[in-house]
Amino acid sequence: MPGIDNIPNQPLIRVEDLCKAYRLDRHANQPVFHQVLFDINLEIYSGEFIAIMGQSGSGKSTLMNILGCLDTPTSGNYWLAGRNVAYLSNDELARVRNHGIGFVFQGFNLLKRMTALDNVAIPLLYAGMSRNESREHALTLLQQTGLGQFTLHYPNQLSGGQQQRVAISRALVNQPQLILADEPTGNLDTQTSHEIMTLFKQLNGGQGITIILVTHEDDIASYANRTIRLKDGRIIQDKNKGPL
Amino acid sequence: MNLLIIIDEAFRALRLNRLRTGLTMLGMIIGVAAVVLMLSIGQGAQAHISSTITSMGSHLLLVVPGATSSGGLRFGSGSVKTLTAGDAQAVAELPSVEATAPVVSGIAQFSYGANNWSTTITGVTPDYFSVGNWEIEDGSIFSEADLRSATRLAVLGKITAENLFGKEDPTGKTLRIANRPFLVVGVLAVKGQSLSGRDQDDNVFIPLTTAQRQILGNQFPGSINYMMVQGKSADMMEEAEMEITRLLRQRHRLSDRMENDFTVRNLTALAAVASTTAKIMAWMLGAIASISLLVGGIGIMNIMLVSVTERTREIGIRMAIGASRRAILTQFLLEALMICILGGLTGVVLGISGAWTISQIADMPVVITLGMIGLAFTFVSVIGISFGFYPAKKAASLKPVEALRYE
Numbered sequence: 334m335p336g337i338d339n340i341p342n343q344p345l346i347r348v349e350d351l352c353k354a355y356r357l358d359r360h361a362n363q364p365v366f367h368q369v370l371f372d373i374n375l376e377i378y379s380g381e382f383i384a385i386m387g388q389s390g391s392g393k394s395t396l397m398n399i400l401g402c403l404d405t406p407t408s409g410n411y412w413l414a415g416r417n418v419a420y421l422s423n424d425e426l427a428r429v430r431n432h433g434i435g436f437v438f439q440g441f442n443l444l445k446r447m448t449a450l451d452n453v454a455i456p457l458l459y460a461g462m463s464r465n466e467s468r469e470h471a472l473t474l475l476q477q478t479g480l481g482q483f484t485l486h487y488p489n490q491l492s493g494g495q496q497q498r499v500a501i502s503r504a505l506v507n508q509p510q511l512i513l514a515d516e517p518t519g520n521l522d523t524q525t526s527h528e529i530m531t532l533f534k535q536l537n538g539g540q541g542i543t544i545i546l547v548t549h550e551d552d553i554a555s556y557a558n559r560t561i562r563l564k565d566g567r568i569i570q571d572k573n574k575g576p577l
Numbered sequence: 578m579n580l581l582i583i584i585d586e587a588f589r590a591l592r593l594n595r596l597r598t599g600l601t602m603l604g605m606i607i608g609v610a611a612v613v614l615m616l617s618i619g620q621g622a623q624a625h626i627s628s629t630i631t632s633m634g635s636h637l638l639l640v641v642p643g644a645t646s647s648g649g650l651r652f653g654s655g656s657v658k659t660l661t662a663g664d665a666q667a668v669a670e671l672p673s674v675e676a677t678a679p680v681v682s683g684i685a686q687f688s689y690g691a692n693n694w695s696t697t698i699t700g701v702t703p704d705y706f707s708v709g710n711w712e713i714e715d716g717s718i719f720s721e722a723d724l725r726s727a728t729r730l731a732v733l734g735k736i737t738a739e740n741l742f743g744k745e746d747p748t749g750k751t752l753r754i755a756n757r758p759f760l761v762v763g764v765l766a767v768k769g770q771s772l773s774g775r776d777q778d779d780n781v782f783i784p785l786t787t788a789q790r791q792i793l794g795n796q797f798p799g800s801i802n803y804m805m806v807q808g809k810s811a812d813m814m815e816e817a818e819m820e821i822t823r824l825l826r827q828r829h830r831l832s833d834r835m836e837n838d839f840t841v842r843n844l845t846a847l848a849a850v851a852s853t854t855a856k857i858m859a860w861m862l863g864a865i866a867s868i869s870l871l872v873g874g875i876g877i878m879n880i881m882l883v884s885v886t887e888r889t890r891e892i893g894i895r896m897a898i899g900a901s902r903r904a905i906l907t908q909f910l911l912e913a914l915m916i917c918i919l920g921g922l923t924g925v926v927l928g929i930s931g932a933w934t935i936s937q938i939a940d941m942p943v944v945i946t947l948g949m950i951g952l953a954f955t956f957v958s959v960i961g962i963s964f965g966f967y968p969a970k971k972a973a974s975l976k977p978v979e980a981l982r983y984e
Contacts (some may be wrong), residue, residue: 404976
């Protein structure tokens, strides 16, 4: 499987001089660029729990998208488990996302016309598993995240917290090394937010899954061991909270 | 993701929007039904014409007298009786000719018991029945000997037999033609209409000599109305035409400056024109119907484009969790293809039942072939793939980041 194989003593993620710029006006004679990320250098080791913070427009979501292989950088390099994934083809990136990375979004991003069970099972289907086998795996995960009795519910029949748990189960179903969570508590009330963060903490502590979290709330970020602060496309602070 | 699962996903997507799927499919259904219907009607007409041609007899020439001129006055074909039974005999000797059938005809009154009926009486030689591809249903035809002795024998067309004898078996009975008794020796099988639309079964055939001498009478003894000539083979027809013309000019003592006093018509060529016309009609009907199929295809493309836009976010999510562009492309292409194929199936069923209904109600010949259905399906699949491809491609080339951000 072309997923992420963890090589000891090597960072899971190594980012080198990463830049991202968007071309604003496609049709202008003189191209106008808007640079979002400036020379980002970053190393993340397996098992870390990282919060990326910053105001809106700081480039944290763009960085997140590149780390998640949803987007490619303009320049610089990105090694994921020793493999340079910065300039892979679309289909190779899709395979990396499918096998190595789990995503959790602010808006949950579940497929509305599918049951919780089927939502969790889709990544396995794209990995080539049969419908029945993938459902069995999905069921196990939903039971682990405490949603055993909601498997046949549709997303609109579930509360926000339950939906996010389904999304987390979906992110976990391919057993990724890395989970990227983009403001996972943004749409949730305080109590549910803390429940979800506790779940992340458990996944990080119990299963050693590397978690990268984007947030702008300090109390959510405090669940992480390391906080990276971005401002205007540059890292302005990178601080470890405690012992890893 | 394997194909079966993608098909299943496509099915779910289509089921979710039943009304929209149904309406889009309707375009395909109507298109395919129209194509099948039009092709079956067209091919039915074609089959009808070719069966008429076969019933007429194969490689036939028709020699009609006339088109003479007298003192500067020209007369149209058939206006003067210049052909004789002797001409027919001479033509039969030609190397390119298989057989000839001289014919005289007129209208006469027939009676049997209390019934009477008026129709065409045709004087013919025994060869006429083989040349004209007639089949005998009951009894027999008359012989050469009967012809020589001008016996009063009659062979009836099916319609005449029914009109005069009702349910009785006419064979062996005696009917009266122009008040003279004739023995019925046979009844012919049904042949239907000729290319000109005349009912060929309303006819009484008697020996040529009998007709000439006893019934129709003639200002020129031995003259005939026309003769049918059967060529040896289809590719000898032109040769036969030339030989007949040369022979008849010679027999009629026409000098080089005089026009022919007869006309040779190639019936087979005429029939070929008729069948070509029918074929062109069939294809034209099909082509017109296929325009509606094309319109249906555009409808599919339109709906798929709307669907791709509506489901941009879904596409983004699928890509984020690992769907390759190919998987997305396949899913949307299959959705379009499934609309086409389901619509095509329904359309074929509808087209066939429509054709059947028309054949029952309007008494029109329709032909439904597997090839026709295959053609409709090929067409439908081509439309599904070509009109479904652009929207699918559009879906597959979305950027995951932008698709995820789409509201």
